[in-house]
Amino acid sequence: MQVEFFGVLKEVVGSNQVTLxxxxxxxxxxxxxxxxxxxxxxxxxxxxxxxxxxDEVKSRQDLLQADEVLVLLPPVSGG
Known part of the structure; x- marks a missing residue:
């Protein structure tokens, strides 16, 4: 399974993508x-x-198939 990270999540993992x-x-x-x-x-x-x-937000109960990439988006803040 491919997982992509953005923002602080990318910093925490040390990469913008991992394969599980x-x-x-x-x-x-x-x-x-x-x-x-x-x-x-x-x-x-x-x-x-x-x-x-x-382009579709998914719930945590949704199932992913082998060809799908999960993207994790941190909350956005700003002013």
Whole structure:
């Protein structure tokens, strides 16, 4: 499974993309659990991230297939 990171998430992971060895279909929640295990510093950020595939925001219960890329978007702040 491919996962892309933006903003602070990219800084925490140290890369803008990782590949996880998980058998599809897999729930987004399971991917987030795996990321927390592999990158413990992500734990505090993941409750607030938006999950997307392509241009569509997904729920954590949605299933991803092998050819889909999960994009994690941190909350946006500014003024």
């Amino acid at each position: 060895d998980m058998s599809p279909p897999v729930a987004i929640a399971e991917i987030l659990d795996r990321l927390t295990s592999d990158y413990p510093a992500l734990k505090s950020h993941l409750p607030r991230v938006a999950c997307a595939v392509g």
